[in-house]
Amino acid sequence: xxxxxxxxxxKNRSPEQAAAAREHVxxxxxxxxxxxxxxxxxxxxxxxxxxxxxxxxxxxPADWNLEDVHIYNVPLGRSTNNVGELFxxxxxxxxxxxxxxxxxxxxxxxxxxxxxxYSLGCITLGWKSVCNKQLIRAVKSQIKLLNAPHNTTTxxxxxxxxxxxxxxxxxxxxxxxxxxEGSDLSxxxxxxxxxxLSDCIxxxxxxxxxxxxx
Numbered sequence: 001x002x003x004x005x006x007x008x009x010x011k012n013r014s015p016e017q018a019a020a021a022r023e024h025v026x027x028x029x030x031x032x033x034x035x036x037x038x039x040x041x042x043x044x045x046x047x048x049x050x051x052x053x054x055x056x057x058x059x060x061p062a063d064w065n066l067e068d069v070h071i072y073n074v075p076l077g078r079s080t081n082n083v084g085e086l087f088x089x090x091x092x093x094x095x096x097x098x099x100x101x102x103x104x105x106x107x108x109x110x111x112x113x114x115x116x117x118y119s120l121g122c123i124t125l126g127w128k129s130v131c132n133k134q135l136i137r138a139v140k141s142q143i144k145l146l147n148a149p150h151n152t153t154t155x156x157x158x159x160x161x162x163x164x165x166x167x168x169x170x171x172x173x174x175x176x177x178x179x180x181e182g183s184d185l186s187x188x189x190x191x192x193x194x195x196x197l198s199d200c201i202x203x204x205x206x207x208x209x210x211x212x213x214x
Contacts, residue, residue: 042176075186
């Protein structure tokens with residue numbers, strides 16, 4: 001299942017599809033306020049299942065006086081692309097929760113931007129997945145922590161599907177790059193084994209194996 005159609009694949013888009021993809025992403029970015037956090041997430045796997053990883057790119061409001069972006073990869077050992085996509089959302093949510101809790105900052109909204117219909121469907125639309133049930137529950141629990149202080153009907157988190165590599169903002173490309181780095185580290189044997197990864201998911205510890213660039 002896909003959340004959106006008509007944008008083609010990043011490798012073979014027509015000029016019309018590329019223009020539509022750019023316009024779609026621009027509309028997303030136009031909805032971001034000055035006190036919003038923007039998160040791009042991505043997953044990677046060198047086959048399914050094969051060496052896998054997650055990638056994250058986060059930008060914060062300028063007046064928070066933080067580094068402009070926090071970007072990192074998470075090697076996941078031997079897993080699947082869908083696990084990488086879901087784990088990236090959990091890792092980003094946990095990183096943001098830890099940061100705003102320690103700083104006492106209160107973003108207006110947190111925009112999660114992903115090109116994974118599967119992840120957004122499972123997290124926000126109630127899609128049923130035969131696999132990854134424990135991981136989905138763990139990610140949802142982390143998201144609830146971000147939404148809990150916010151008493152609006154929509155919550156603090158906003159969810160956006162994006163066509164990959166639309167050429168409007170480098171956040172999606174950066175998350176993709178980091179996810180691939182995570183897979184490469186896993187291929188070198190630097191990721192967790194299946195037992196360690198399962199333990200992290202069960203404990204809701206998404207940042208244990210994260211490698212930060214900023």
